[in-house]
Amino acid sequence: MRHIISLLMENEAGALxxxxxxxxxxxxxxxSLTVATTxxxxxxxxxxxxxxxxxxxxxxxxxxxKLIEVVQVMDLTEGEHIERELMLVKVKAEGAAREEMKRxxxxxxxxxxxxxxxxYTIELTGSGTKLDNFLQxxxxxxxLETVRTGASGIGRGKRILKL
Amino acid sequence: xxxxxxxxxxxxxxxEGVEYVFGYPGGAVLFIYDAxxxxxKVKHILVRHEQAAVHAADGYARSTxxxxxxxxxxxxxxxxxxxxxxxxxxxxIPMVVISGQVPTGAIGEDAFQEVDTVGITRPxxxxxxxxxxxxxxxxxxxxxxxxAKSGRPGPVLVDIxxxxxxxxxxxxxxxxxxxxxxxxxVKADATAIKQAAELLLSAKRPVIYTGGGVxxxxxxxxxxxxxxxLGYPCVSTLMGLGGxxxxxxxxxxxxxxxxxxxxxxxxxxxxVLLAVGARFDDRVIGNVxxxxxxxxxxxxxxxxxxxxxxxxQVDVALVGDVKExxxxxxxxxxxxxxxxxxxxxxxxxxxxxxxxGRNSLAxxxxxxxxxxxxxxxxxxEITKGEAFVTSDVGQHQxxxxxxxxxxxxxxxxxxxxxxxxxxxxxxxxxxxxxxxxADVACITGEGSIQMCIQELSTCKQxxxxxxxxxxxxxxxxxxxxxxxxxHGNRYAESYMDAxxxxxxxxxxxxxxGIRVVNPADVEGAIKEAFxxxxxxxxxxxxxxPTENVFPMVPGGKGLSDIIMAEDL
Numbered sequence: 001m002r003h004i005i006s007l008l009m010e011n012e013a014g015a016l017x018x019x020x021x022x023x024x025x026x027x028x029x030x031x032s033l034t035v036a037t038t039x040x041x042x043x044x045x046x047x048x049x050x051x052x053x054x055x056x057x058x059x060x061x062x063x064x065x066k067l068i069e070v071v072q073v074m075d076l077t078e079g080e081h082i083e084r085e086l087m088l089v090k091v092k093a094e095g096a097a098r099e100e101m102k103r104x105x106x107x108x109x110x111x112x113x114x115x116x117x118x119x120y121t122i123e124l125t126g127s128g129t130k131l132d133n134f135l136q137x138x139x140x141x142x143x144l145e146t147v148r149t150g151a152s153g154i155g156r157g158k159r160i161l162k163l
Numbered sequence: 164x165x166x167x168x169x170x171x172x173x174x175x176x177x178x179e180g181v182e183y184v185f186g187y188p189g190g191a192v193l194f195i196y197d198a199x200x201x202x203x204k205v206k207h208i209l210v211r212h213e214q215a216a217v218h219a220a221d222g223y224a225r226s227t228x229x230x231x232x233x234x235x236x237x238x239x240x241x242x243x244x245x246x247x248x249x250x251x252x253x254x255x256i257p258m259v260v261i262s263g264q265v266p267t268g269a270i271g272e273d274a275f276q277e278v279d280t281v282g283i284t285r286p287x288x289x290x291x292x293x294x295x296x297x298x299x300x301x302x303x304x305x306x307x308x309x310x311a312k313s314g315r316p317g318p319v320l321v322d323i324x325x326x327x328x329x330x331x332x333x334x335x336x337x338x339x340x341x342x343x344x345x346x347x348x349v350k351a352d353a354t355a356i357k358q359a360a361e362l363l364l365s366a367k368r369p370v371i372y373t374g375g376g377v378x379x380x381x382x383x384x385x386x387x388x389x390x391x392x393l394g395y396p397c398v399s400t401l402m403g404l405g406g407x408x409x410x411x412x413x414x415x416x417x418x419x420x421x422x423x424x425x426x427x428x429x430x431x432x433x434x435v436l437l438a439v440g441a442r443f444d445d446r447v448i449g450n451v452x453x454x455x456x457x458x459x460x461x462x463x464x465x466x467x468x469x470x471x472x473x474x475x476q477v478d479v480a481l482v483g484d485v486k487e488x489x490x491x492x493x494x495x496x497x498x499x500x501x502x503x504x505x506x507x508x509x510x511x512x513x514x515x516x517x518x519x520g521r522n523s524l525a526x527x528x529x530x531x532x533x534x535x536x537x538x539x540x541x542x543x544e545i546t547k548g549e550a551f552v553t554s555d556v557g558q559h560q561x562x563x564x565x566x567x568x569x570x571x572x573x574x575x576x577x578x579x580x581x582x583x584x585x586x587x588x589x590x591x592x593x594x595x596x597x598x599x600x601a602d603v604a605c606i607t608g609e610g611s612i613q614m615c616i617q618e619l620s621t622c623k624q625x626x627x628x629x630x631x632x633x634x635x636x637x638x639x640x641x642x643x644x645x646x647x648x649x650h651g652n653r654y655a656e657s658y659m660d661a662x663x664x665x666x667x668x669x670x671x672x673x674x675x676g677i678r679v680v681n682p683a684d685v686e687g688a689i690k691e692a693f694x695x696x697x698x699x700x701x702x703x704x705x706x707x708p709t710e711n712v713f714p715m716v717p718g719g720k721g722l723s724d725i726i727m728a729e730d731l
Contacts, residue, residue, distance in 0.1 A: 010344060014281060014293070025286050055472070062469035068290040068310065071344040163343070 002031070002051045004076040004083060004153045005060065006161050010069040011037055011044045018067050019046065028052065028060055032085075032150025043071065043163070047152045049128075071163055080156035086123070087131045088113075090145040093120040097142055108134045119144065127151075165331040168297040169194035170201075172261065172323065175304040177204045178336040181232050183223060183596055184208070185216040189236025190276060191263025194328040199234075208596065208625055211617035213240050215589035217247020217260065217318075218615070222590030224256050225576045226551055227597045228381060230311050231258040237265055237325075238276030241283065246583060248318050249287035253580025254402060255379055257316035259307045260288075266326040267295060280322045289317030297330035302337055309340045314347030315467040316379055347466060351483035351491060359437070359462045359479045360495035366435035366460075367507035368514075369395040372418065375402030375579065376440015376465060382486035383407070383572040386439060389493050393503060396515055398426040400441050402579040405569035410548075415515065416524075419447040420716050421561040424523035424725060425515050427714070431457060431722040432514075438463045440485040443475045444580075451475060453721025464488045523714045523727055524565055533682050535559060535634040535706045538689075539566035542604060542632060545689050550602040551576065551594045555587035555611030558640035561712045563606040585614030591629045592621060602630070602693060609635040609662055609703075619672035622699050630692045631701045633665060636708040644711045669701035678703045 009015050016035055023030050031049040038045045050060060057075065064073045076083075089110075093101050098120075105112055105122045108130070114121035124134055128151055135143065155161065166174065172195050176184065185208045188196045199207055210216040213235045220231030231251075235244045241262045251258045265274040281293045290310050292303045300323065307319040363369065371393075377386050383406050390397045390413055397407045398418045407414055416423030418430045430436065430448065436459055441447070448454045451474055463470075463477040464485055471480045481488050526536045539562050542550070552567055553576040554560040560577055569575045576594055578586040591605040612633055622629060634640075642657040666676030675698050679688045685704065692700035713728035 014285075017282070018285060021285055055476075059469065059473060062471075066467070066469050068342065068345050 001057075002049065002077070003057050004081065004151060005048045005050060005064065005073065006076050006153055007046050007048070007064060007073045008038070008071040008161060008163060009044050009046060009067075010071065011042050012069060015044065015069045018069060019048070019064065022063055022067065023050075026059075026063065028056065034150045034152055045161075047150070049151050072161055074155065074161045076153045076155055079159050081153050081159070082156060083127050083151050083153045084125050085128050085131055085151045086125045086149045088121055088123055088147045089135070089143060090119055090121045091138065092118060092142040092144060094118050097139065101138065101142065104134070104138050108137070110134065164333075166334045167194060167198070167328065168300050168323065168330050168332070169198040169328040171297070171300045171332065171334050172304065172328065173198040173202060173205060174334055175301055175336055176232065177202070179230070179304070179308050181205050184232045184234050185210055185219040185223075185593065186234030187213050187216055187236065187240060189240050189263065191237035191265060191325045192234060192328070194325065195234065195261070195263065195323070207234075208592070208621065210589065210621050212615065213243035214246050214585060215592075215615050215618045215621065217244045217258070218250065218586050218589035219593035220258055221247060221251045221256050222553060222576050222593030223597050224258055224593070225590070226573050226594040230308055231256065231593065233258070233260045235260065236263045236276065237280065238278050241278055241280045245283060245287065248284055248320065250578050250581045250583040250586060251318040252287045252289070254375060254578065255316050256318065257312040258318040259304070259311050260318060260320045262320060262322050263328070264293065264322045264324040267324045268326070270324065280320070284320050287318075288320050291320040291322065293322045294324070294327055297327050297332040300327070300332070301335060305337045305340050306342065310345070314345070348468070348482050349484045349487055351464070351481040351488045355479055355481055356488070356491050356495045359481060359492060360499050361501065362435055362460055362462060362479060363393065363437060363496065364499055364501040364503055366395070367504055368432060368434045368511045369393070369437070370429045370433040371395050371397045371437045371439065372400070372430060372441050373397060373403045373406045373439045374400040374441025376485045377403050377406035378572045380440060380466070380485035381572070382440070382489050385486060385489040385493060389489055389496075392493065392496065394508065396429055396512075398422070398429060400444070400447050400579075401564055401577065403441060404564060404575045405572045408570040409568040410570055415519070417564055418722070420449070420718070421565065421712050421714065422716070424521055424714055424727065425518040427716065427722040427725050428518050429515060434459050436461045438465075438477070439489065440465060442470045442473065445474075448475065448722065449716045449724070450719055450721045453724075456721075464492075521727070526728060528682070529707070530682055532707045533679065533685060533704050535562050535636070535704070535710055536566050537682065538632060538634060538685055538704050538706070539563055539606065541686050541689055542606070543567045545686070545693060546602050546604065550574070550604050551598060553577065553587045553591040553594060553603070553605045555607040555614075556582045556584045557608050557611060558636075558644065558710075558712050559606050559608045559611070559634040562634070584611040587611060588615050588618045588629070588631065592618060592625070592627050595627045595629055596625070604630045604632055606632050606634070608640060609633055609637065609659060609665070610639045616668070619669065619674060619699070619701075623673040626697070628695070628697050628699050631699070632689070633701065633703050634706045635662070635665070635703050636706045636710065637662065638708050641712070647711070648717070665701060665703040669699075674699040674701055676701045676703065678705070680705045
């Protein structure tokens with residue numbers, strides 16, 4: 001099953017490679033991994049999307065907790081949570097396709113953030129599935145380039161991951 | 164007064180009470196060696212290869228309650244040390260390794276003797292640090308020692324670039340250390356303890372399965388009280404030997420691939436298993452699904468939450484320091500009114516007695532050729548079971564574990580997890596330095612000993628009168644055994660052609676060598692060796708090349724698929 005694991009870790013050089021190294025050394029999947037500093041500059045927050053049986057996910061949580069620089073770990077998928085991913089898509093936007101592309105971006109609540117004679121760059125946020133759906137909904141031959149951040153997640157309401 | 168980073172490093176070791184540092188100098192650590200030269204509190208043991216420095220620090224740590232310390236230079240110094248570090252990591256040995264690094268400005272430029280030390284060692288250390296500011300040396304070394312010995316112990320590496328060892332700062336060794344992200348749980352959950360006590364007392368066919376955690380946590384005494392209080396059968400893994408007295412009647416031996424029949428069938432057929440600082444390793448329980456095919460309740464005591472339910476699902480998890488938890492469990496057992504089911508225990512012991520009666524460690528001795536088991540038995544008798552015994556890896560290691568009966572913890576020193584050939588001799592150096600008056604024996608084979616034989620030179624320099632018992636069967640015995648059983652007798656590269664004359668080799672290093680060919684001479688040779696108190700004696704026993712280790716649970720099989728010598 002797919003899990004989203006959030007963790008707080010010391011904002012130190014090499015901390016990211018400890019996490020990445022753990023996943024490769026123990027043969028765990030990483031679907032995506034995002035990391036950035038939090039409002040407390042000594043701490044980074046990471047969101048890892050992974051998948052595995054319950055036993056494997058339990059081990060992933062424990063092994064992450066075992067890393068000395070990891071402060072807290074939370075499996076967001078164990079409770080109510082919100083998941084968002086950002087995607088930038090550069091598409092061909094010429095002739096009839098130009099209007100159609102604008103319409104599709106509107107339907108998906110995307111924003112066109114860069115415009116040239118021949119292209120649009122569309123910014124889209126949402127769940128990974130929504131982003132996938134957008135890419136399927138438009139004419140694939142018009143896609144020039146895509147870039148996705150991978151999922152970030154946060155617990156709903158009182159579920160807070162903070163030291 | 165300001166000190167250089169090198170001086171600070173050595174002062175930290177002094178303030179940690181470090182007695183010995185095992186190391187090898189080189190360019191990146193020249194200033195640290197200079198600081199070492201200018202003091203006499205911390206003694207340096209110059210090895211002949213960095214792998215041996217780490218194994219010696221490891222042997223020192225295993226035989227004491229202290230943290231082993233090794234010092235190596237950058238580049239090849241570190242890469243040579245990696246085998247030793249990984250060995251210590253797999254067996255959770257507290258150790259601090261200090262490595263030199265190229266100057267900070269040169270890092271990343273493929274400088275001479277540069278490797279990414281933090282990167283290379285990351286998967287085989289508990290934690291590692293690259294010090295980038297001289298002001299951080301003292302606090303980093305303090306953290307390193309704290310991490311190495313607290314929680315589940317392990318090796319911690321501190322990488323110090325050369326310019327940092329030259330830069331100056333005020334020296335202040337922190338008294339305390341706290342790491343917000345690191346708080347190992349020491350005391351187990353009280354409800355779980357009570358549950359465990361009730362489960363233990365309701366058992367009809369109990370087994371207490373103890374591992375290296377008992378040794379590491381110095382829990383042998385409370386564990387022995389717990390086992391005796393219950394009167395339950397006890398087994399110890401390869402790493403746990405000596406945690407419970409082996410000569411006690413409640414002790415069933417070692418479980419696992421080369422464990423006794425009673426230990427293996429006890430583990431397999433019990434209804435309640437109390438695992439104490441043991442991790443259900445593949446060499447212990449064999450095939451997981453076969454092990455799980457018998458219903459039983461499992462209670463697991465371990466300081467590392469990640470060890471719980473890693474390979475085998477457990478019913479009651481007691482996360483905490485083994486010594487603390489065993490004491491808490493003992494107290495809880497006393498408060499529960501229930502008593503063990505005497506009738507069920509009698510039946511269980513009767514069953515165990517039948518297994519025991521088959522004497523799974525029996526072997527056919529010979530007057531023609533030396534049987535390796537006989538050598539270990541004689542060593543046990545002559546040293547009255549009181550020696551510190553290190554071993555390398557292979558058949559001799561298993562025979563040492565099977566036939567030397569350890570009644571005390573920290574006497575049996577071997578590389579269990581990683582299985583590192585070359586471990587025995589350097590580990591024995593660390594043990595001998597820690598216990599200069601004790602008898603220290605290294606049981607090895609002609610294959611393993613050659614992986615770190617250069618350390619005979621270190622033994623000469625530092626006058627370490629270790630007794631080396633080489634069970635020389637002219638084969639890489641364990642490889643040969645598997646080739647005989649599972650590869651149609653095709654002995655691919657397991658034969659050691661062109662062996663050196665070990666007696667002359669020992670003599671060349673300045674030691675005493677004895678070759679023993681006749682079984683009748685075994686006892687005399689061992690006695691003579693131990694009588695030579697101040698000399699290293701290398702005993703080259705020409706043993707039976709066809710001898711195999713039994714019992715044996717073949718790889719991937721279940722514990723009840725055990726093969727006995729008599730089966731063949």
